[in-house]
Amino acid sequence: MSVTVRVPAKVNVQLAVGAARPDGFHDLANVFLAVGLYDEVTATPAEELRITCAGPDAGQVPLDRTNLAARAALALAERYGREPAVHLHIAKDIPVAGGMAGGSADGAAALVACDALWGTHASRAELLDICAELGSDVPFSLVGGAALGTGRGEKLTPLEVGGTFHWVFAMAERGLSTPAVFREFDRLAEGRDIPEPVASDDVLDALAKGDADALAAAVTNDLQPAALSLYPELSATLAAGEAAGALTSLVSGSGPTTAFLVRDSASADAVAEALRASGTCRSVRVAAGAVAGATVV
Numbered sequence: 001m002s003v004t005v006r007v008p009a010k011v012n013v014q015l016a017v018g019a020a021r022p023d024g025f026h027d028l029a030n031v032f033l034a035v036g037l038y039d040e041v042t043a044t045p046a047e048e049l050r051i052t053c054a055g056p057d058a059g060q061v062p063l064d065r066t067n068l069a070a071r072a073a074l075a076l077a078e079r080y081g082r083e084p085a086v087h088l089h090i091a092k093d094i095p096v097a098g099g100m101a102g103g104s105a106d107g108a109a110a111l112v113a114c115d116a117l118w119g120t121h122a123s124r125a126e127l128l129d130i131c132a133e134l135g136s137d138v139p140f141s142l143v144g145g146a147a148l149g150t151g152r153g154e155k156l157t158p159l160e161v162g163g164t165f166h167w168v169f170a171m172a173e174r175g176l177s178t179p180a181v182f183r184e185f186d187r188l189a190e191g192r193d194i195p196e197p198v199a200s201d202d203v204l205d206a207l208a209k210g211d212a213d214a215l216a217a218a219v220t221n222d223l224q225p226a227a228l229s230l231y232p233e234l235s236a237t238l239a240a241g242e243a244a245g246a247l248t249s250l251v252s253g254s255g256p257t258t259a260f261l262v263r264d265s266a267s268a269d270a271v272a273e274a275l276r277a278s279g280t281c282r283s284v285r286v287a288a289g290a291v292a293g294a295t296v297v
């Protein structure tokens, strides 16, 4: 017997970042949108905890207990006083170290898969608790759809989405480490007054109306200057997507994946083709959202 859970990637349509807190994290106003690029995690009974991974980026995925899928299984097993005797296989399609919550997605998916496999029947609140311990973006991978994340991003308020948003994503040649991007944010912010992060009414209205033009005018990412500072070549990718007709372009989360909001699926295909031809990125994917969070298939 085995259980497979499908889990989406995310893009941040607003990422407002506050000053560094004493614990090193940053308070955020983080508007997440789940998009239809998926990993699948399959949990199968085994002698002991084991992780395997397949997919184009599989070579970059750690297979030890630092993997968020492994940490999720360990956390659930510990809570319920059982052995984490499970093989977790990750079929990876979300870019690794890309700012699309690929690692977080695997943590949420593994948690849901182990809960079903072991029949632990943890409540939604318990699962969300464990997710928040695993990482700031993990709770959103569980719930999907669209949500405002506050605190370090883990406290979620679900948001209404009034239509489908079409996106193109350009994967960069190399990854960026999230802590390094936050450190660069702190360095660039030195000596400046950093306001409290607050959700933008324009972003929330545009999401609720399903209005791509309004969303394009409203998206912001406070981590973008830091990501571009560490990875200046991303500017060329952003420019190539805009020149091809994207409504707007931005760095996804801490990057280096770049995201292009487009009007419809035909426009997505055209922008994707132009980005592929531009030679400014490693690969290009098209995806729409909002989509559901971690789901047993």
Ligand code: C5P
Binding pocket: 024, 025, 026, 027, 028, 134, 135, 136, 137, 151, 152, 153, 178, 179, 180, 182
């Ligand atoms: O929570 P998570 O493990 O995903 O965070 C990875 C790193 O990103 C943290 O160690 C921290 O350096 C940075 N981070 C932050 N503020 C947040 C979320 C993450 O500084 N709200």
